[in-house]
Amino acid sequence: MIASELAIATSNLTKQFERHIAVNKLELEVQPGEVYGLIGPNGAGKTTLMRMLAAVEEPTTGEIHIYGDRLLTDNSHPRLKQKLGYLPDDFPLYEDLNVWDYLDYFARLYHLRLPHRRRRIQEVLELVQLTSKKNSNIKTLSRGMKQRLSLARTILHDPLLLLLDEPVSGLDPIARMQFREVIRILQSVGMTVLISSHVLSDLAELCTSVGIMELGSLVESTSLKDLYERLSHQQIIIKTLGDLNQLQQELKGFPNVEEWEIISHQNSLRVNFAGGDEESAKLLKHLIHKEIPIAEFHCTQEDLESIFLNLDHKQAS
């Protein structure tokens, strides 16, 4: 894909703080409409990258193109910056305001005029599922609601590209799920989203592509579809009511059975299997023929977490 069609294209992007290189010759490509998950341990350079993409940090060298236009930190291209929405990981909320007044304050900063301003605030409240809280004081909101309110502020000016830095860290599982739901809605209305996390499982269900950052470099960048096709193995979970050793004995040397692991306390095995449906049906038939008391036999795909572990970027998990 040529650079002008990409939502984000960086070339040789580097940020050096004195002697420390936080982002190192990074080549990132994100296509329009994607939810791109940027995974990496603390200090990998995710925040520095996001800040450069949001034009609040100047690159030491290299270039950034957003929807084909060169992004610069000076004021030479205000229209381009309007396409960006950036949610930093530590942006403060004004706890004493109510939800509506808070958004109204920022909408004024974006020069949104009435009656459009009112309509837009209603729209974003709906998008982030906070309409029922519009008159609530911010300090009475749960952490998850506050994070969705921050997101509402970030999309007031209807950006094309959202940069979200660790937006779900510190949220409980339900709040994470609700946040993910909102991201899906934003994707469905045409926004491209770059979202960072140091925990892969936060992003696995949500992203269309993922990139792994380590020590300032992008060590992997791929669509989830490719990743599954390239690296995922079929697995079969087999549970026996009988002796696990007997089951393992039958698996030894059986066609397509690779390795397996014992799922502790469940009398089950997770078996890596190279065959398809027909071959797994043969395995099941064989085990029944050998009178193994099978309580469960189901085929599943290896999950993203283990695919990544196999890539050997252990920090990314």
Ligand SMILES: Nc1ncnc2c1ncn2[C@@H]1O[C@H](COP(=O)(O)OP(=O)(O)OP(=O)(O)O)[C@@H](O)[C@H]1O
């Ligand atoms: N303003 C700065 N001055 C000096 N060093 C910095 C500065 N900002 C970041 N760094 C260093 O650059 C490296 C990358 O930091 P960055 O915050 O981008 O990583 P991160 O992947 O976002 O980590 P985290 O998940 O902890 O936020 C770190 O070693 C950090 O100490």
